[in-house]
Amino acid sequence: MNLTALATEAPTLALRGAKVLVRRFTAADIPMVVAQENDRAIMRWIRDPQPAAEVQARAETMAAPWRGADGEWLACTVVPHATGIPAGIVVCRVTVAAHATMEFGYRLSQDVHRRGFGFEACVLLCDHLFTQVGVHKLVALCVADNEPSWRLMVKLGMQREARLREYTHLDGAWRDEFVYGLLAREWQRPAATGVLANPQSH
Numbered sequence: 001m002n003l004t005a006l007a008t009e010a011p012t013l014a015l016r017g018a019k020v021l022v023r024r025f026t027a028a029d030i031p032m033v034v035a036q037e038n039d040r041a042i043m044r045w046i047r048d049p050q051p052a053a054e055v056q057a058r059a060e061t062m063a064a065p066w067r068g069a070d071g072e073w074l075a076c077t078v079v080p081h082a083t084g085i086p087a088g089i090v091v092c093r094v095t096v097a098a099h100a101t102m103e104f105g106y107r108l109s110q111d112v113h114r115r116g117f118g119f120e121a122c123v124l125l126c127d128h129l130f131t132q133v134g135v136h137k138l139v140a141l142c143v144a145d146n147e148p149s150w151r152l153m154v155k156l157g158m159q160r161e162a163r164l165r166e167y168t169h170l171d172g173a174w175r176d177e178f179v180y181g182l183l184a185r186e187w188q189r190p191a192a193t194g195v196l197a198n199p200q201s202h
């Protein structure tokens with residue numbers, strides 16, 4: 001896995017699909033992420049409401065330089081071509097560099113759901129990580145109640161590999177969590193998501 005290359009390109013990372021651009025998160029995106037953190041419809045299955053200072057600090061961290069340490073999230077903003085307005089994020093982090101494994105996640109504003117944006121953004125990110133960075137395995141987690149999320153993973157070709165019982169406490173109850181996984185040799189980029197652009201071309 002070429003983490004050095006990913007860290008080097010991270011500040012200008014830009015992946016273009018047919019519907020959305022996935023580009024590196026910047027300080028200008030902080031208000032969008034803070035607004036999403038305060039929207040229970042989006043955060044219902046991610047985390048319970050948190051103090052404003054904590055939300056702000058997390059959002060600011062997303063815009064900080066990314067060095068690729070294990071567990072450090074690399075945040076990218078999803079921008080639909082139709083509006084040019086940031087609609088959410090896709091994120092990824094190295095789980096164990098020595099094993100070339102990474103985890104990713106995603107969330108979008110509710111007013112743009114079910115337009116294929118989440119799927120395409122994930123396709124662009126997964127494809128880049130597998131084909132350009134050399135990741136061996138990608139995983140993603142969601143609470144079992146989050147059907148839109150696990151169905152998105154199924155559509156990406158991921159397999160449900162584990163059900164972690166009562167692994168997350170959300171909205172007053174313990175929730176089971178699903179772990180989905182995808183190997184590089186299993187990855188097939190759907191043709192409909194358009195041509196991936198070289199980061200330098202943006």
Ligand SMILES: CC(C)(COP(=O)(O)OP(=O)(O)OC[C@H]1O[C@@H](n2cnc3c(N)ncnc32)[C@H](O)[C@@H]1OP(=O)(O)O)[C@@H](O)C(=O)NCCC(=O)NCCS
Pocket residue numbers: 041042043045046105106107108109112113114115116117118119120141142143146147148149151152153155
């Ligand atoms: C999960 C999420 C990112 C999906 O984004 P989206 O842009 O609406 O998804 P897409 O339109 O690209 O749909 C892709 C696939 O996801 C699944 N899906 C998405 N929304 C769904 C829903 N409400 N019910 C069932 N399946 C759904 C479907 O399989 C869909 O494929 P299809 O359209 O061919 O049926 C979005 O629902 C979201 O932001 N949710 C809130 C935040 C969140 O929970 N993030 C995940 C944390 S683990």
